[in-house]
Amino acid sequence: MNRELLELLEKNARYTTADLATMLGISADEVRAEIAKMQKEGLIRGFKTIIDWERLDSAYVSALIELKITPLPDLGFEDAAKKIMQYDEVESVYLMSGSYDLTVIVKGKTFQEVAMFVGKVLAPMNGVISTSTHFVLRRYKEMDVIMCGEKGDDRGSFWL
Amino acid sequence: MDYSKKLNSKAAALKPSGIRKFFDISEQMDNVISLGVGEPDFQTPWHIRRAGIESLEGGKTRYTANRGMEPLRKEIVKYMKRRFNLTYDPNEVVVTVGGSEAIDLAVRALVEPGDEVLIPQPSFVCYEPIVTLAGGVPVTIELKSYNNFVLTPEQLESKITSKTKALVLPYPSNPTGGIMLRQDLEKIAPIIKKHDLMVISDEIYAELTFGEDRHVSIAEIPDMWERTVIVSGFSKTYSMTGWRLGYALAPEPIISLMTKIHQFAIMSAPTTSQYAAIDALKNGDNDIKKMRNEYNARRRLVVNGFNEIGLTCFEPLGAFYAFPSIKSTGLTSEEFCEKLLYSKKVAMVPGNAFGDSGEGFVRVSYCYSVEHLKEALRRTAEFVKELKDGE
Numbered sequence: 305m306n307r308e309l310l311e312l313l314e315k316n317a318r319y320t321t322a323d324l325a326t327m328l329g330i331s332a333d334e335v336r337a338e339i340a341k342m343q344k345e346g347l348i349r350g351f352k353t354i355i356d357w358e359r360l361d362s363a364y365v366s367a368l369i370e371l372k373i374t375p376l377p378d379l380g381f382e383d384a385a386k387k388i389m390q391y392d393e394v395e396s397v398y399l400m401s402g403s404y405d406l407t408v409i410v411k412g413k414t415f416q417e418v419a420m421f422v423g424k425v426l427a428p429m430n431g432v433i434s435t436s437t438h439f440v441l442r443r444y445k446e447m448d449v450i451m452c453g454e455k456g457d458d459r460g461s462f463w464l
Numbered sequence: 465m466d467y468s469k470k471l472n473s474k475a476a477a478l479k480p481s482g483i484r485k486f487f488d489i490s491e492q493m494d495n496v497i498s499l500g501v502g503e504p505d506f507q508t509p510w511h512i513r514r515a516g517i518e519s520l521e522g523g524k525t526r527y528t529a530n531r532g533m534e535p536l537r538k539e540i541v542k543y544m545k546r547r548f549n550l551t552y553d554p555n556e557v558v559v560t561v562g563g564s565e566a567i568d569l570a571v572r573a574l575v576e577p578g579d580e581v582l583i584p585q586p587s588f589v590c591y592e593p594i595v596t597l598a599g600g601v602p603v604t605i606e607l608k609s610y611n612n613f614v615l616t617p618e619q620l621e622s623k624i625t626s627k628t629k630a631l632v633l634p635y636p637s638n639p640t641g642g643i644m645l646r647q648d649l650e651k652i653a654p655i656i657k658k659h660d661l662m663v664i665s666d667e668i669y670a671e672l673t674f675g676e677d678r679h680v681s682i683a684e685i686p687d688m689w690e691r692t693v694i695v696s697g698f699s700k701t702y703s704m705t706g707w708r709l710g711y712a713l714a715p716e717p718i719i720s721l722m723t724k725i726h727q728f729a730i731m732s733a734p735t736t737s738q739y740a741a742i743d744a745l746k747n748g749d750n751d752i753k754k755m756r757n758e759y760n761a762r763r764r765l766v767v768n769g770f771n772e773i774g775l776t777c778f779e780p781l782g783a784f785y786a787f788p789s790i791k792s793t794g795l796t797s798e799e800f801c802e803k804l805l806y807s808k809k810v811a812m813v814p815g816n817a818f819g820d821s822g823e824g825f826v827r828v829s830y831c832y833s834v835e836h837l838k839e840a841l842r843r844t845a846e847f848v849k850e851l852k853d854g855e
């Protein structure tokens with residue numbers, strides 16, 4: 305496991321193998337081998353792009369749903385979580401501490417679509433006691449990336 | 465009115481900074497990719513900013529003690545012990561308006577009219593004018609690229625006269641990125657002792673070293689503590705350039721005199737910044753590590769990039785600069801920078817802005833994102849290729 309490599313990839317999955325090799329002071333072959341190994345081991349789970357969908361006309365809605373669930377003997381919340389995560393509409397599923405059990409992030413094209421998913425799919429599921437839906441109104445920061453404001457460099461008055 | 469008769473002639477005679485021109489040109493152009501800026505691109509870590517804000521909310525808006533708040537001086541002392549194994553007492557610290565003021569105070573506290581002060585170059589631009597304004601005589605030592613810009617005992621000894629009062633020791637170096645290892649310092653220490661010199665050690669980049677070992681201060685070398693003024697600050701370590709906060713560490717009689725001058729010229733360093741700095745010292749070690757790792761990745765990218773272009777670059781092990789040689793192009797540093805700026809809109813600082821011995825080099829700051837650096841390297845490669853093809 306190469307922690308420095310992971311940190312660079314976490315920042316930007318699109319760094320080329322050659323650049324990663326230079327930045328880490330190792331060979332490109334080593335970088336390739338490390339990444340392949342970490343993928344195989346499941347340490348690296350995927351590479352995705354962070355998109356500001358709100359800049360497009362195409363509708364994009366997401367919601368955070370708090371679920372309360374009756375735990376099953378032996379399985380606890382595992383069973384419900386694993387069923388819920390199968391749906392394409394579901395972006396993330398987290399087991400939570402505190403006053404509810406699962407956080408489910410659901411995405412869709414419209415508020416209705418998301419609400420319907422919750423009403424038709426999540427709420428009636430076995431073991432679900434209650435749902436509470438919170439729609440996302442604006443994304444300020446997503447996976448470490450700032451989603452608002454313009455990029456700029458306000459330095460430059462002093463060069464020395 | 466004829467102001468030339470009114471203005472101080474020593475100040476008026478100071479050479480204007482050599483890079484002002486480039487800065488002005490690049491300001492006029494669009495889409496310039498700059499590698500010129502000598503300050504971090506990171507924001508001050510949020511918890512440090514919070515501490516500043518909270519101090520304002522708590523109404524901490526007055527002067528502090530002249531030499532800086534006691535809790536801050538205590539934290540500085542702990543930090544120096546923890547990170548650099550240096551032993552100071554809180555009354556051997558003065559908190560200043562940036563490392564810049566600490567340099568000024570140190571020079572003013574030590575230099576008598578006519579005293580010679582040794583300044584290794586290429587180095588930060590402020591040492592010479594500050595010495596001149598204090599009535600001292602700056603004596604430059606030309607560092608050599610084949611020594612990786614380390615100050616050698618021979619170079620040092622050759623410039624010492626009966627008038628030599630002090631040596632400015634600027635490592636890790638702006639602009640070269642060079643550092644002095646323990647063994648390098650041990651070689652010059654006996655000469656410093658023999659000639660009874662004082663040392664103004666500008667260690668503002670002490671946290672930014674990339675070799676096997678951490679930065680070693682000359683004050684840690686036997687017999688050197690008593691004759692050393694360490695200058696440091698928060699600007700580079702914690703990305704706090706705009707907070708204007710630094711400090712000096714030295715034996716008490718020197719700090720007392722520096723504080724006296726500071727008291728008349730400044731009163732006390734900014735209060736908000738002092739509160740933020742306490743938090744930085746207490747909770748900032750991890751931020752230093754994160755930023756340092758990021759600089760290190762960029763450093764390797766930049767050094768490798770320049771070497772591939774054929775602008776050879778020794779491995780800079782400190783600060784956040786690379787100092788590639790442009791001699792192979794046949795251009796002077798200024799010609800190179802000007803042409804590169806006009807034809808490819810990439811801005812670098814000519815090496816001779818940091819002293820004549822910087823001629824033949826350019827200073828490249830890697831306080832920029834990887835994407836930015838790659839684009840600058842791409843354009844520079846194009847430029848060098850066109851130069852060669854044009855021959």
Ligand SMILES: Cc1ncc(COP(=O)(O)O)c(C=O)c1O
Pocket residue numbers: 464502561562563564565588634637638666668696697698699705708709710
């Ligand atoms: C070598 C060196 N010393 C001192 C300073 C002054 O820094 P500050 O006054 O922000 O602490 C700088 C800033 O560029 C520097 O490069």
